[in-house]
Amino acid sequence: MTGHGRWHCIVGDGWFANVRGQFSVLSEIMLEYQVPQLEPMIAQVVALLDAVMALVGVLVGLALWLLGGRFARPVCVLGGLIVGALGGATAVGYWSNATATLVSLLVGGTVGCLLAYLLFRVWMGVSFAVVFGAALAFSAIIWLSPSVIGGGMDKLTMPEITIETLMAGETRDFWQAFTAVIQELASWPQAIWQELKPTARSAMIGGGLVGGMCGLLIGLILPRLAASIQSAFVGSILMVGGGGSLFRLRGVPGLATLAEQPGVLLLLVGLITLMGTALQCMVFCRKTDK
Numbered sequence: 021m022t023g024h025g026r027w028h029c030i031v032g033d034g035w036f037a038n039v040r041g042q043f044s045v046l047s048e049i050m051l052e053y054q055v056p057q058l059e060p061m062i063a064q065v066v067a068l069l070d071a072v073m074a075l076v077g078v079l080v081g082l083a084l085w086l087l088g089g090r091f092a093r094p095v096c097v098l099g100g101l102i103v104g105a106l107g108g109a110t111a112v113g114y115w116s117n118a119t120a121t122l123v124s125l126l127v128g129g130t131v132g133c134l135l136a137y138l139l140f141r142v143w144m145g146v147s148f149a150v151v152f153g154a155a156l157a158f159s160a161i162i163w164l165s166p167s168v169i170g171g172g173m174d175k176l177t178m179p180e181i182t183i184e185t186l187m188a189g190e191t192r193d194f195w196q197a198f199t200a201v202i203q204e205l206a207s208w209p210q211a212i213w214q215e216l217k218p219t220a221r222s223a224m225i226g227g228g229l230v231g232g233m234c235g236l237l238i239g240l241i242l243p244r245l246a247a248s249i250q251s252a253f254v255g256s257i258l259m260v261g262g263g264g265s266l267f268r269l270r271g272v273p274g275l276a277t278l279a280e281q282p283g284v285l286l287l288l289v290g291l292i293t294l295m296g297t298a299l300q301c302m303v304f305c306r307k308t309d310k
Contacts, residue, residue, distance in 0.1 A: 074265035081258025085296040088251020089244065096143055097136045104132015145239030148246040151253060152235030157228035162282055164220055245301065252296030256289045 108128020109121055136143070213221070239246040264285075 070265065071269050074262040074269065077258045077262030078266070081255040081260075081262060083255070084251045085255030085259065085292070086299065088255060089248030089300045092144070092244075092247030092251065093137070093140055096140055097133050100132035100134075100136025101129045102132070104135070105129035107132070141240050141243045144243035144246045145236045148239035148250055149232040149235035151250050152238075153228040153230075153232030155253070156231030157224045159286060160223045160227035161216075161220060162286055164223060245297075248300040249293065249297050252300060253289070253293045255296060256292035259292065260285060260289055 105125045105128045108124035108126075108131075111124065111128070216224070235246070238249075
């Protein structure tokens with residue numbers, strides 16, 4: 021059975037279309053109840069923004085895929101600078117004078133930079149443990165057979181959300197509708213977890229623990245390699261996700277359908293991540309990790 025078939029045993033046929041439908045409800049609400057006279061223009065703007073966001077995702081993903089690991093330490097130091105400066109200013113308080121605030125910003129930023137630089141290995145270990153653990157956990161659940169996952173998973177679909185159910189009554193509040201959609205989407209992962217058999221849950225937990233421990237060790241011992249893998253992984257997700265959206269918007273049937281198969285996407289993301297990691301290591305990781 022292909023990855024596509026296995027995944028549909030988990031979430032049911034048409035789940036990806038259902039997810040897109042939940043977000044499209046928000047656009048319909050805006051068109052019908054907010055500014056109906058601007059429907060054509062808003063529809064064009066929404067389509068344009070969708071395409072622009074997909075293109076930006078592809079470009080940002082490509083940059084991370086090629087160069088992300090190279091700038092891991094500077095980004096970590098910059099983050100320490102910002103967090104340290106904000107922490108110093110907060111510790112002093114808003115009632116202090118300008119001089120004390122400036123000194124607290126400088127001292128906090130300096131301390132944050134030093135800690136971020138010195139604890140770079142720790143940061144890479146923790147972040148890679150989270151990323152690698154989550155990746156292995158979801159990979160395990162995607163490729164499990166239906167008999168192991170659970171017999172009721174093929175019947176589990178997201179509740180249908182329509183404008184009538186969201187906007188019933190005299191008060192047609194867009195934010196109430198938005199909150200309802202978010203709550204429905206947030207409750208769905210819990211529904212999946214409840215339908216999983218104990219074996220599937222154990223596989224997910226085991227994959228997460230193994231990935232977390234391996235990620236922690238790799239990040240502590242080889243921080244440059246961990247940074248390259250993480251940046252290539254995030255970049256591959258952005259490129260695949262953005263590319264799939266562009267294919268769907270352009271109406272490319274074969275590629276758009278292929279982009280909706282999680283098993284295929286998993287393999288594609290894995291291959292692109294490996295290629296990006298190898299490329300970054302050949303170009304930037306010639307020196308020994310320090």
